Amino acid sequence: MFWKSKPLWGDKTRLKSSYDAVIIGGGLHGLATAYYLAKEHGITDVAIIEKRFIGFGGAGRNTAIVRANQRTQYNVPLYKEALDLWPVLTKELDYNLMFNNCGNLNLMHSEAAMKAARMTIATAQFHGVESHLIDAKEAKEMVPALNISEDITFPIHGAMYHPPGGIVRHDAVVWGLAKGCAKHGVQIHQQTEATAIHTEGGKITGVETSRGRIHTPRVLVSAGGYSAGIIHHMLGIKLPISVLTIQAMVTQPLKPILNHVVSSGAYHCYANQTLKGEIATGAHMDQWPNYTTQNTAHYIKHQAEALSDWLPCLRGVKFMRIWGGLADMTPDMAPIMDGNDPIEGFYMDCGWGYFGFKSCSAVGKYMSEYMATGNCPDMLKPFNLRRYENHQLMGETAALVSYTPDN
């Protein structure tokens, strides 16, 4: 054995009665924010309150896909920074986050989709992010398993190719950030549930937990899919969020067959091959809010039907495991990051839908700045909560909103 096994994120400690900052939710955003608070802003007296164990929620259930080819100018720079941070964090945390920079192919199935892709690609290129439109043949050369024939439900017209994207080992990010947090003095309290947030005179004063009361002037709720419910339940603030279950599954492990992340909006489906050789695939969401994280018979069948169309060789491969996670969807498919409104010292970081993983590093950086200074960094300003009442939806999706998240 060439090293000794010792606790990765510190020994278990007692919960103190006061902290400079409390973060509710030991997922990626909470861990990253705590890490940067301690490392960049010298606020080390931080407690992360996690009801179950770190990485239990979306952090451990997501697609593991990273990319920076979003639609609007507000999002692209944020995700670009997040993308650039993976190698930096790997080094900084001395923990292999296993960034597989394999590139992403987003398939387009109609002339209209090709046009929409052009706009997204131009936006990426304008911001210095590499992204190209390729035709079906070029896509087939990159992904030989692709079916580019006409006789499928959504024939492939081309793809948006995004070389800087790829896959990061999501669990590694959780454990690496936890390690980094512990190193800088942040306390991680697992099996600890936040039960109330206390305010006085419009200011945050503390957090009630299953292990006692904590005094603090700053609270961040970054509890992923549970954030909106917590914020409404504890503070009475309603958010434009619907919490949906999103599912993913893996096949039995195979020798390398897919060398890129391939996704298709029309089929509600992405597929990539993990380092272990499994084809990881998913994306569908049932449109009714729920907190179950249960998977469905409907979806695993749907996924098999979709892949039978566009990656037909996988028909000879077996699904091995399916699971679900929560996605907190907003009407404009963009997150809400806000603070000190209407309660001083209260910060929220939610509404990430299924983009929480790819953004976590950059968000941690900027949310920590927000919490440390009390001033909203320019990067986060467009993501304020008031945009909905000001009729300024962000347009990260082009689709029109009606009464459900995806219209």
Place this chain on the structure above:
Amino acid sequence: MALTLTCPVCGKRNGYEFRYGGEDKGPRPAEAGLTPRAWCDYVHMNKCTAGVQKEWWFHRDGCGSWFTTWRDTTNNLEVEQPEASK
């Protein structure tokens, strides 16, 4: 999960025959004097209840009715209307 919903016309059916229509927020507010915040509250804001909520559904693949039901969002099962809300 397998969602099953009870349509008032067609009875118990596979949840995928239906379309979710949002938390019940009551009738449309009057236009006069409606502030942007009140408007936004009605149109976009949700309670995101972890538990039983009253909500709207449309029987899309069936009879085409809109109806409300009570559902526990933590297990996706329909429940009787809670006493407290009666």
Place this chain on the structure above:
Amino acid sequence: MGEIKRESPVRFTASPTKSEVRDNWTVALEYDEEGQGPWLVDLAHKTRWDLQDNKVGEQRPGDLTVPSAPGDCTFANNTLVNRMNRTQASIYHLGAAAPAMPDFSGYTDVTESTVFLALFGPNAFFIAEKLASLDFLDPAKTAPFLYQGPFCHVPCQIVTLEKAADGAGGFLLTCSRGYGDSMVHAILEAGVEFGLRPAGENCFNTWAQGLQG
């Protein structure tokens, strides 16, 4: 008006051996080797009405009563009245000709809206269970009864006219006309193992007459 030819949304590859022209439709009466069933019959030419009114129960389409409970059907005189919901009923005229539509604004002729098929004979419901999760053989239900639900993923109105525990019996199915090709293809494919064949109107009439006593 010989040159106007009305087209059904349903096309079978087999050609009828016996057909007649009726109201500009070419109605297939018999096919070669219709077999011992199950059978699939195209009824596109049969008149269908939509009836909607707040007091739909007071109407008497084809002199029949509109049943009071959604899902219930009245079947007599070659006419089928299916209660859909509080305000709506559908009316299928299964005879050779339909009466004139009553002069009441609640009626709309929807003959052209839908595919109209009959699937019946032995194992009919074993074919259905390959295409839909609706419970046609529910012991609590007595034929005829109406389901509004998905069949092969497409929203349909399905009236079960006869059923037996061994899967025999049959039903009428309507869905959006545009799905004609896809629907017939799916049903025939599912029916191969049971020997499902297209059949003509005569075959349907024999069955339908038997059901009305």
Place this chain on the structure above:
Amino acid sequence: MNRLNQLPTLRINPSEKLSLSYRGKSYQGVAGDTVATALYANGVRVFARSLKYHRPRGLYSLDGECSNTCMDVNSIPNIRTENTLLKDGMVVKEQNVMGSADRDWLSFIDKLDWMMPAGFYYKTMHKPASMWPVAMKQIRKAAGLGVISADYQMKGQYDELFLKAEVTVIGGGAAGMTAALAAAESGQRVVLLESRPHLGGCFDYRVSATGDGTPLYERARELAEKVEQTGNIRVFKHTSMVGAYNNNLITGFQVGNADDVFTERYIEIRSNSVVVATGCIERPLIFDHNERPGVMQAGCAHRMARTYGLLPGSEAVFSVGHDLGLEAAVDLFDLGLKINCVADIREDGQNAELMLALAERKIPVLKGWVASKAHGSKKVEKVTLSTVEGTVKRDFPCDLLVASAGLTPVTGPFILAQAKMGYDSHTGYFLPTELPAKMFPAGRITGINNPGSIEASGRLAGLKAAAAAGADMGKTVADAEKAASTLPGPERGCKLVTAPVKGRKSFICFDEDTTIKNIKQAIDMGFDVPELIKRFTSAGTGPGQGGIPGHNLPLFVAKYTASINTPVPTTVRPPLVPTFLATYAGYNHHMFKHTPLNDSQKADGGIFRNIGVWQRARYFSDDFECKEEILNVRNNVGMLDGSTLGKFRIHGPDALKAFQRVYVSDMSKVKEGRIKYSAMCNDDGCVMDDGVVVKLGENDYYFTTSSGRAGQTVEWIRYHTRFDGWDFHLVNLTDAMGVINLSGPNARKVLAKVVDIDLSNEAFPFSGYKEFFIKDTIFVRAMRLGFVGEISYELHVPSSCTQAVWDMLKEAGAEFGIRNFGVEAQNVLRMEKCHIILGQESEQRTNLLDVGLGFLWDRKKADAKTVGAVALRQAEKDVGRLKLVGISMEDDTRAAREGALIVDNKVRGYVATMRKSFTTGEAVGMALVESQLADKGTRLEIFEDECNGVRLYARVVPMPFYDPTGERMKN
């Protein structure tokens, strides 16, 4: 290898020979063999190499809980050969080897395990950073088991079935069969699923007797016959249950027999209640080299002999912790197996008759002993037995080590159905602490093993299930309950977690090569919950999922952490049995809608696209710019199939009220004989739909919607009026009417030849509406519209007659050179007129006013609470919103690509649509730009994808680009 061909328990037909090829050689098996048993019969002992360490792996359980016998069969990877029935001519290959399964050049990795402690990837390979991509490539190559080729085409027929029943019984063993029979007494519909190709379960291969002296296998066959003869039980054999969901939805798949029409079929069952009679698998015994070929579980060894006629070794040692192991020893001895020793982990509690039988056969039995190490490199040659404390050791030679710590109930169905699971200290099982609604356990899953008890519990569960499904069972349930209670109950289970070993080569998960040592390392690092350990060590995440480690891992964690807690079970996820995508996909019907003109459009050379639910002709030649199609409409006359347009009738006393709610215009102003164009917004003021409305009578209208919205129109209108209790009715006539769009300067002349109404501009002006008959037979609703900017008639005709009318027009237009135009040509024609298409020139950030349709909005109907009106009013004065503008390129030879950005130092908008217009010769289009840039004449800077810094320039120009006064379409 000689088969035991005369056993009454056999499930093979020794006289029906089947061939298979393995490593280029041809072998023979028999009907009823699995691929693995056939290979075993031919002397194959090493079937595969393990994922990480390339350790040799052999037959272990026969039920597919691990990937030990996963092979490539007929080019399909990862086939569990131990429970895949042999078919004649199969071609079998081993996986994950360099060389062969017997001689794998990569087996040296097994010695390097010290370099690979739990989670070593995370701590290594990233320093220096340049090393990682290189290392990653190697990892990818080494990982994965089987190979699938990119052009592989799965053969066979995949079917699907959606069953309805009152009761579903999972498991066709004795408990399942008695449950099915009991439930069927009620007359209810019962479905019985059995994963093996035959019914019988754990009775099927056993010669020990029931209370009345009948051998168990005979009893199983009796029950099976009864089940098969019961009309209201539908039996699905060779059917694995894979999923359980809320409301007792059960999914599974069936493997077809030679005479079935399907290769495999997906099955979904909705039933009121479910009986889970899935029985037990064995809990693996953990000791050093516990997965060497030659080590197998008791049931596996027993079934090899009794079911397949194969004595699995010649000289055996048993190390077991339950009576089934002792029973197997006795029976296998009688069948000719030499047994050197039987070690029973239990100090006491053995079945006395079995102990007597062992003694009679002079088989040495060691109580309180366990196997601690298997010796031999590729096959077991010797085993070290020790006391459970490890104080005394003895070696025994053997080529077969039957090892089994105890039993594990197959509780997957309960876990999937969200049952809370807890540790039961009597049986040592994880069992439901609370049963899911209408779900009942039966048989060995409850901890019982007595044959009489098994049947009694099956009967009880079946009756309860029928009662829960609504049957009146009278007092039969109470009687059955009483009968069951008099029989032996759950048995005490063996609690040993591991043999007394350090665990460096003691495998808790075979598929992932996870050892006891790895688990200790993970716990030391702070991963102290079984679920976290799974993630960190991969244990239980391989092809066999939790089958091997599922029971042992939580037990070990509890033991190692000396936890105050009782063991915490790990989760199980569907599919419980890995399932082909082909099987899940089933039929995979592609359901599309065709217009009434579909065939003739195809015959005319239409190039089709799937647009929403429809298939539509987009082009009529290889010229995707559609020059001929476009110019023919501009200069002559063309016809378009517009049948996909949404068409509705609304009637009833409150129809107008409903209209006022959803349309932004004042719909009380709609006049008979005229069409009104209007739009529907959502609550944000975004345009959701536009179309025309025709008044048929008081509170009776005919209206159209865009093709994509037709499916939601009824839903939309009813949603927005759901609190009002208004009396109105909607009829969807979308498919009832075909739509022919006849457009171009010669359109009137063509139409005049077919209809006999006055088509003069006075009698039938622009925006006019007429109803008439063609040849007194075909009813037509005709509208004069101008979407493409020319004289244009939209004819709505009954679907069955659409082709007939089309043909008449085509014939009438022949002299003018009439021709088809497709959706793309229409798109360009309307763009020149700046008639917008929703979603193309509008998006989430734009409202009715932004896209220039503000003229449709009537502000004076606040009482109607029109959907979108509030948002429009509130956002009306906001600056910085995106606005739709007409733009013209400075260089007319160079149209900007659609999707190009409008920029300065930031993104200010984008080009929504643009073409080099064949009509005007200019490069024109529509863009959405921030309102500050929307003034006419503003010079816009355009950033295109792949522009390499070269910008294009355009100016904001008035709209439309063609025929601004509208003379052409209004004449």
